[in-house]
Amino acid sequence: MASIQQDIIQIVRQQAQLEHDPDPSANLISEAGIDSLMALRILASIEKNFDVRIPDDQLVNMTSVENIAQFIEKSRKA
Secondary structure, three states: OHHHHHHHHHHHHHHHOOOOOOOOOOOOOOOOOOOHHHHHHHHHHHHHHHOOOOOHHHHHHOOOHHHHHHHHHHHHHO
């Protein structure tokens, strides 16, 4: 799962133009300063990169790199 987290971090850094890697457990919106529109763009990039679909009802749970990585892991096992 570490490589998934690293890939997600790179996507977040690129899309949000962050200078530093976000803490994997940090809330990306409140702690990393990413607004809701940017969060949707990041999630769209993650869906494309990992070839997964994040259902609308799960978007509210995608608040940290860890949450997103866990979702991707579960999706790959399903």
